[in-house]
Amino acid sequence: MFHTIVRNLDTTKNIEQHYTLPAVNAVICAYEQSLGNFNTWDYEIINHPKVVWSLTTVTCGDFCAFRDDLPTPVMRTWAIESYIAARKET
Numbered sequence: 639m640f641h642t643i644v645r646n647l648d649t650t651k652n653i654e655q656h657y658t659l660p661a662v663n664a665v666i667c668a669y670e671q672s673l674g675n676f677n678t679w680d681y682e683i684i685n686h687p688k689v690v691w692s693l694t695t696v697t698c699g700d701f702c703a704f705r706d707d708l709p710t711p712v713m714r715t716w717a718i719e720s721y722i723a724a725r726k727e728t
Contacts, residue, residue, distance in 0.1 A: 639658060640664075642658075642664040643704075644657060645701070645702050646672075646700055646701055647701070647721075660706055661704060661706050662683070662689060664703050665697060665698040665702065665703050666681055666682075666689065667681065668698070669698040672699070695721060702718070702721070704718065
């Protein structure tokens with residue numbers, strides 16, 4: 639069973655959304671719901687145009703989650719902190 643934590647990287651608040659979905663599905667749901675689209679059966683999961691994969695995360699718009707296949711929590715924590723720091727610098 640999946641437990642994915644999605645973070646909105648565009649806010650100054652530490653907002654987390656919890657989903658029982660794989661990471662890519664969870665970030666798409668968070669993104670679409672932020673736009674007011676709650677028709678989950680209409681989401682474009684396979685080829686969503688806003689999905690970006692990185693080494694450790696998957697993002698959709700400003701929503702980010704750790705990939706499901708990462709080995710350790712330490713690696714995931716380091717990756718998200720590095721990503722947030724890089725976004726603040728730009």
